[in-house]
Amino acid sequence: MIIKIGTDRFWVKASNIERWAEILKSLPKKIPCSSKKDIARDYLGYKVDESGRIVNADEVYGLFGAEKDKDSLTIVGCNFIKEIEGGYELTEGATELVERFEHNEEWEKVLGSQLLKYSIRIRAIAYAMLNGGYLYFEKGYMENFAKAYITLNNKKFYVFSSKPDEMNINSLMKENQSKILGDFWRRELDIGDGEEIEFRGVNKDYPSLGSISTYLKIPMLLFDYLGWIVESEDRRYILDKHKIKEDAGIDVYESLVNEADMDDIEILHKLIKKYSDARGFFPIGIVGSILKKKVDSENTMAEEQWIDHYFVTGINKGKFIIKDHEQGQPRHGRGLLGKKDYQLIKLEIRD
DNA sequence: GATGGCTCGGCGAAGAACTT
């Protein structure tokens, strides 16, 4: 599947982070109209020039999501507004943003989270900064974008550079295309887990690099404002894993982090989510077995012992609290410490 | 296959910041 990537466009003034929330607030949930231009002109009061183009169009176009045409697929923006029969509608993310904005309830986090979910270039940068890479600014955060780079796997990516012959953001986006596309777009676009994808430009093979630093500095400022950016050592900046997990949500975090870089607790969270029933009970034998294979496979301790040891140690340290337990079916495997009535566990994990 | 409208993004000018 070839996915075309349009230029990432955000609100125009970097410091004006309310702009998108304000725009979305003024739109109805369902917008009957025939084009983006109509939304800009009829609902938002933008001027349109004599040849029919929206004046100052950047911040409008960035709000839209993916567009499927006959045989091409283009991601044009952050998926706040999407096309439906007879017009457009606000997405879940947009509705939540507006709601939180109206009550002034940490709406900035919702905005940041949406960018992490849907902006491909932002996902590429966040991916690098969460998986062992760091962003280097010679003179301090957001100083001199042209010289800033991200180091990942011993390679330097000049992610804000518009020079096509440098290692730029397009090179970074190629590093792990599948992960960078992410589950959110996958679900939205109905692209299977195994399906190969490739990012292309809208008009050319490579996505546009024009004014890339102007555009990308806008979310970089938002992330700093949210406290997501930390300086790890001399001018090397990374994303704060805990804050991203807390503020943007565990799903967003996991969609950006390689399993190899997750710790046992993160993987445990993931497994519990996958294997638990609606009440939150999960089969400890099954989850424990997968967990051992993922985080401690070379340990020669017998699996049953390992599982008991892992959970009992956690309980004794206060990291895990058993909220409830019950007997399961034979298919649920062995219970904790071999006890039948501890086959299914409901666990609280304290980070 | 041709037409026309709608976007996209390239480009260049001008402004800002930094060097020499």
Next chain:
DNA sequence: AAGTTCTTCGCCGAGCCATC
């Protein structure tokens, strides 16, 4: 002060797609 690099801004040519 003049040159140089970095950044922003906005115009408009041209590519893309829908429609006929």
